[in-house]
Amino acid sequence: MKRTIPVLAVATGVLGAMLTGTSPASAAAPAVAPAVAPAVAPAVDCSAGAYTQVLTSYVPTNVQRPAVDGRAYNISGPSAYTHEVCLDIPDTSTFTIEARIRSADGSTSVFVDDRPGDKVFHYSPGAHSFWQVYGTMTGPDSTFIYYTWSEKKIPA
Numbered sequence: 001m002k003r004t005i006p007v008l009a010v011a012t013g014v015l016g017a018m019l020t021g022t023s024p025a026s027a028a029a030p031a032v033a034p035a036v037a038p039a040v041a042p043a044v045d046c047s048a049g050a051y052t053q054v055l056t057s058y059v060p061t062n063v064q065r066p067a068v069d070g071r072a073y074n075i076s077g078p079s080a081y082t083h084e085v086c087l088d089i090p091d092t093s094t095f096t097i098e099a100r101i102r103s104a105d106g107s108t109s110v111f112v113d114d115r116p117g118d119k120v121f122h123y124s125p126g127a128h129s130f131w132q133v134y135g136t137m138t139g140p141d142s143t144f145i146y147y148t149w150s151e152k153k154i155p156a
Helices: 004-020
Strands: 053-060 081-088 095-103 108-113 119-123 129-137 144-155
Touching: 053 129, 081 095, 095 119, 108 119
Parallel strands: none
Antiparallel strands: 053 144, 081 119, 081 144, 095 108, 095 129
């Protein structure tokens, strides 16, 4: 009991100092980080990109779905292309995109983009590849959310 009272007194003093905004004499002054303005992402305009495929569809929220690009599977020919996709989704949502790519040499790679809001992204499956695109849209439970997938192929 004798040790409890001094410990309580110290704890009370520290708590009182914290509540009043003062610091104990032994505490070092905290380093102040310079103020940095948050980066503002440029607005995404999917109508300005001359996209050759445009799909407006919907997905259930919070469930991973295949074929969010409108195709159950993709097969590339002898030429390699980079796919540019512009994704228009509700401002309060995040659409995590995952392209699972299997190349002719047997290697497998996965491209993932999980940035929130509208976005433009690129992925390059290479020549003689097979891939599927999956997506998971965040949002309230048990709802369907619409999105627009605009895509074009750029020769690699």
